[in-house]
Amino acid sequence: MQDIIDHLPKLPEIQQQKLTIPEFEEIEVKATDSVEIKKFIRKVNYEFLGFHCNHKVMDKDCDMVYFIDIYKSEEFKTYDNFVSLVAKCVWQIRDKDRRGKVWNEQIKPATFELKKTIDALVVLAGQISMYNAKMNPQCSKCKAAMRKYNYSVKEIERMRNDYADLKKEAEKPAEDKMDMLTFLNKNYPTADDFLLSDVKKKYKDTFNIVKTFDILREEIEATKLFKVMNHRNIYHVKRL
Structure with missing residues (x-):
C-alpha cells in the first residue's frame, strides 16, 4: 500500500509571492x-533612491485567483476519493490486526x-x-527600473x-604641444568671449586629441587669464 502511495505523481507546491x-x-x-560625472551620479541617485511603484492593482489580481476551482474540480474529487479508499483500507487492516484477525478482503483501490x-x-x-504562474507575476515597471539602474x-x-584615459593623454609630454595660454592667444588673439565647444573643436583639429569640457x-582657468562661464547650459570662455 505504501508503495502505491509513494509512486503516485507528485503535485507541485502552491506558491504565492507578493510583488x-x-x-x-x-x-x-x-x-x-x-x-x-558627479552631476550624472547625483541625477541617478535622485531618481532611484526615491523609486516607488504601486503594486496594489497587481496584488489584488493575485488575491482574486482562488484555488477553490481546483478543489471543486473532478480531478481533485478523484484524488480525494482515492485517498479515502486507501485510508479506509489501511484502517480496516489495522483494526483486524488489533483484534487478532486476518484481513483477507480485496485490496482497494483497484x-x-x-x-x-x-x-x-x-x-x-x-x-x-498555471495558477502559480498567475500568482507570481512580475512588474514590468520594476524590471525596467532595474535594467535602467x-x-x-x-x-x-x-x-x-x-x-582617466583623457587625463593621462593630456598629461603626456609632446614636443609639438603648446600650453593652453599659448593655444588660446594664438586662436583667439583679440576675442574676449568665445564658445568652449569651439575651443574643443580647434584643439582636436590641432592635436588630434579630444578633451572633455x-x-x-581646468586647463583654461589654470592660465588665470581666462574663465569658463555657463550661460543657459552653453559654456563660454571669457578673457579676464
Missing part, C-alpha cells in the same frame, strides 16, 4: 570624478482506480503550475575610465 519594490544602492561620488487517480494528478499538477552603473564606470575648463 516587492526593488531597493537601489546609492552610487558614491568620488573625489576624482569630473563635474560631468487498478483502474489507481490509473484514474494518476491521470487526475497529472491534470491537477498542470492546473497548479544597471545600465547607469555601467555608464558611470565607462565615463570614469574615459575620463571638464579638462578644458
Whole structure:
C-alpha cells in the first residue's frame, strides 16, 4: 500500500509571492570624478533612491485567483476519493490486526482506480503550475527600473575610465604641444568671449586629441587669464 502511495505523481507546491519594490544602492561620488560625472551620479541617485511603484492593482489580481476551482474540480474529487479508499483500507487492516484477525478482503483501490487517480494528478499538477504562474507575476515597471539602474552603473564606470584615459593623454609630454595660454592667444588673439565647444573643436583639429569640457575648463582657468562661464547650459570662455 505504501508503495502505491509513494509512486503516485507528485503535485507541485502552491506558491504565492507578493510583488516587492526593488531597493537601489546609492552610487558614491568620488573625489576624482569630473563635474560631468558627479552631476550624472547625483541625477541617478535622485531618481532611484526615491523609486516607488504601486503594486496594489497587481496584488489584488493575485488575491482574486482562488484555488477553490481546483478543489471543486473532478480531478481533485478523484484524488480525494482515492485517498479515502486507501485510508479506509489501511484502517480496516489495522483494526483486524488489533483484534487478532486476518484481513483477507480485496485490496482497494483497484487498478483502474489507481490509473484514474494518476491521470487526475497529472491534470491537477498542470492546473497548479498555471495558477502559480498567475500568482507570481512580475512588474514590468520594476524590471525596467532595474535594467535602467544597471545600465547607469555601467555608464558611470565607462565615463570614469574615459575620463582617466583623457587625463593621462593630456598629461603626456609632446614636443609639438603648446600650453593652453599659448593655444588660446594664438586662436583667439583679440576675442574676449568665445564658445568652449569651439575651443574643443580647434584643439582636436590641432592635436588630434579630444578633451572633455571638464579638462578644458581646468586647463583654461589654470592660465588665470581666462574663465569658463555657463550661460543657459552653453559654456563660454571669457578673457579676464
